[in-house]
Amino acid sequence: AAENACRVTLGQVNQVRPKLPLLKILQAAGAQGETFTLKEVMHYLGQYIMVRQLYDKRQQHMVYCGGDQLGELLGLESFSVKDPSPVYDMLKRNLTSAAV
Numbered sequence: 001a002a003e004n005a006c007r008v009t010l011g012q013v014n015q016v017r018p019k020l021p022l023l024k025i026l027q028a029a030g031a032q033g034e035t036f037t038l039k040e041v042m043h044y045l046g047q048y049i050m051v052r053q054l055y056d057k058r059q060q061h062m063v064y065c066g067g068d069q070l071g072e073l074l075g076l077e078s079f080s081v082k083d084p085s086p087v088y089d090m091l092k093r094n095l096t097s098a099a100v
C-alpha cells in the first residue's frame with residue numbers, strides 16, 4: 001500500500017519497459033534508460049524514422065521500413081502514419097508494464 005502510494009506520487013505507474021529489440025531502436029534515436037511513457041516511446045520512434053530517413057520525402061505520411069530493424073519488428077515493408085494500428089500491435093508485443 002505505502003510503496004504503491006509512493007509510486008503513484010512519483011508518476012511511475014505509466015512507465016513501460018521495451019523488450020530489447022525495441023529498446024535498441026529507441027536508443028538509436030537518443031533514448032536513455034530502460035523505462036518510458038508511451039508518449040516517449042512514440043516520440044523516439046518518430047525521431048528514429050526521421051534520423052534514418054525512412055519516410056517518403058514526397059508522401060511524408062508513408063514510412064518505408066523494409067530492410068530496417070523497425071520493419072523487422074513491425075513485420076511490414078511500409079505503412080502509413082495515418083493508420084497507427086500496426087504500430088500499436090507491435091508495441092503490444094514489445095512493451096511490458098514497468099509497474100511491477
Ligand SMILES: C[C@@H](c1ccc(Cl)cc1)n1cnc(-c2ccccc2)c1-c1c(C(=O)NCCN2CCN(C3CCCCC3)CC2)[nH]c2cc(Cl)ccc12
Nearest residue numbers: 042043044045046047049050055060061081082084087088
Ligand atoms: C501523429 C504522429 C504519429 C504518432 C504515432 C503513430 Cl503510430 C502515428 C503517427 N506522427 C505524424 N507524423 C509522424 C511522422 C511522419 C514521418 C516521419 C516521422 C514521424 C508521426 C509520428 C511520431 C511523432 O512523434 N510525431 C510528432 C510530430 N511529427 C509530425 C511529422 N513530422 C515530420 C513529417 C515528415 C517530414 C519531417 C517532419 C515529425 C514530427 N512518432 C511516430 C512513430 C511511428 Cl512508429 C510512426 C509515426 C510517428
